[in-house]
Amino acid sequence: MKTLKAIVLLGLISTSASALAEKIGVSMAYFDQNFLTIIRQSIDKEAKARGLDIQFEDARGDVGRQTDQVQSFIGAGVDAIIVDPVDSASTPQLTKLAQQAKIPLVYVNRTPGDKSLPAGVVFVGSDERESGTLQMEALAKMANYKGNVAIMIGNLTDAGALQRTKDVEQVVAKYPGMKVVQKQPANYARNEGMDLMNNWLGNDEAIDIVAANNDEMAIGAAMALAKSNKKVLIGGIDATPDGLKALSQDKIQVTVFQDAVGQGKTSVDVAQKLIKGEKVDSHVWIPFELVTKENMQKYVEKSQ
Numbered sequence: 234m235k236t237l238k239a240i241v242l243l244g245l246i247s248t249s250a251s252a253l254a255e256k257i258g259v260s261m262a263y264f265d266q267n268f269l270t271i272i273r274q275s276i277d278k279e280a281k282a283r284g285l286d287i288q289f290e291d292a293r294g295d296v297g298r299q300t301d302q303v304q305s306f307i308g309a310g311v312d313a314i315i316v317d318p319v320d321s322a323s324t325p326q327l328t329k330l331a332q333q334a335k336i337p338l339v340y341v342n343r344t345p346g347d348k349s350l351p352a353g354v355v356f357v358g359s360d361e362r363e364s365g366t367l368q369m370e371a372l373a374k375m376a377n378y379k380g381n382v383a384i385m386i387g388n389l390t391d392a393g394a395l396q397r398t399k400d401v402e403q404v405v406a407k408y409p410g411m412k413v414v415q416k417q418p419a420n421y422a423r424n425e426g427m428d429l430m431n432n433w434l435g436n437d438e439a440i441d442i443v444a445a446n447n448d449e450m451a452i453g454a455a456m457a458l459a460k461s462n463k464k465v466l467i468g469g470i471d472a473t474p475d476g477l478k479a480l481s482q483d484k485i486q487v488t489v490f491q492d493a494v495g496q497g498k499t500s501v502d503v504a505q506k507l508i509k510g511e512k513v514d515s516h517v518w519i520p521f522e523l524v525t526k527e528n529m530q531k532y533v534e535k536s537q
Contacts, residue, residue, distance in 0.1 A: 254286040255313070255508055257501070258306030260299050262319045262343065264291040266421060267449055268471050268493055269317060272342055275497025276315065283505060296323045303327050306336075313337040313504040321346035321392035328354050337507030341500040342493075344392045350515040353507060357500045361393045363521040364489050365400025365444070368468045371487045371523055372442050375466055378408045380441030383433060384416035385426055385454065387446035394421075394446045397470060401444045414438065419450045426453025434461055442466045448476030448488055455484040472524045472532050480529055490522040490532050 259276055263269050273289060280287040288306070292299035299319045306314050307330060314336055318324050324345035331338035332351060340356045350356060369382075382405050387394030398416060405411045415438060419425035426445060433440060434457060443465055445451035451469030458465055469476050472490035479485045496519050506513050524532050 254284055255505065256286040256288070256309075256311045257313045257315060257504055258302070258309070258311040259287060259289045259315045260292055260302040260306070261289065261317045262292050262299070263294055264289075267473050267475060268421075268447065268491070269342070271473065271493035272317065272497040272500075275494045276341075276501055279498045279501040283501065285501070285505070292319050294319055296320050299323070300326060300330075303330055307331070307334040311336065312508045313339065315339045315341055315500050315504055317341050318343045318345060320390045322390065337504060339500050339504045339507070341496055342393075344396075346392060355503050355507065355513050355515055355517060357496055357503055357517045357519070358393075359491050359496070359519050359521050361396035362400060364393075364470050364491065365397035365446075366404055367489050367521060367523045368397075368470055368487060369401040369404035369444055371525065372444060372466050372468045373404060373408060373411060375486060376411070376442055379410035380466075381414040381439050382411060382442045382444060383414060383438065383440045385429060385443060385445040385450040386416060386418040387421040387450070389418050394418075397446045414440065419445075419453065421447050421449055423449040423453040423456075426450030427457045428453075430454040430457035434458075434463070440465055442468070444468050445470070447471050448473045448479070448485070451485045451488070452476065452479050455479060459484070470521075472522075472529075474533075477524070477529055477533050480524065480526055483526075486525075488524045490524050490535075492519045492535075494535070495519045 261273050290302040296319050325347050338354045342358050386398050405413050419429045443454045448469035448471045451467050454467050467485040469485050469488040472488045476488045503513050
């Protein structure tokens with residue numbers, strides 16, 4: 234009988250603890266994008282380590298769906314919301330919803346389009362002014378500051394992609410022997426990067442350097458170029474495991490480490506601090522770092 238009572242008591246304690254656990258709703262722009270998968274897994278791991286109740290939803294690239302997910306989180310009475318925005322332009326509406334419900338909101342990875350973030354709303358991510366600059370300066374040096382540059386844009390509605398593209402253009406403009414000859418979107422996707430590179434090759438574009446807004450498009454470009462005899466320098470951004478593998482195999486020449494694990498972990502930390510009423514800066518920056526074949530090993534270790 235004592236054993237039975239003990240089991241029942243433990244069950245009640247467990248149920249009570251679960252009921253008391255802070256609840257966080259997470260809406261990701263996509264579940265199937267490589268970099269975002271790493272962020273999502275990091276959020277999940279950190280939340281579980283902290284004993285938090287976490288719920289994930291996949292917006293599948295749909296602004297309306299993401300808005301509905303945020304409204305559902307609010308209706309369910311979550312203690313905080315984490316959002317990887319589908320579209321930077323959609324965030325003011327999400328901010329308004331969270332503010333009206335008095336629920337802390339953390340944007341992660343993609344820069345929100347809000348002119349300013351009110352108290353209780355925080356962005357965790359990397360300063361995109363660094364990413365394309367580090368990438369293109371390294372590629373320019375490898376090319377002896379000469380050559381035609383093609384830019385693969387992640388997404389025309391993504392502020393981060395547009396900033397990375399602007400970074401590249403500003404670096405190229407510094408050097409008289411270089412110019413941008415192509416820039417088109419490939420939606421952060423490997424297959425679209427490959428298709429775009431094939432189109433450029435098919436049109437006999439004179440391209441010496443490809444600066445892609447992420448590793449997936451860079452890998453796609455490398456796949457297309459593998460079937461040709463042309464030598465082109467390729468740079469990516471994110472330093473994902475696949476990107477690092479491509480770097481080690483000389484398929485791409487440079488990438489830029491964006492700490493997906495750090496972004497995920499920090500977004501959970503910030504969300505919990507906001508739940509507790511602690512003061513947090515409106516922007517929490519996770520620095521970018523240049524990765525080449527010479528220093529890539531430490532980033533391989535970080536990604537494991």
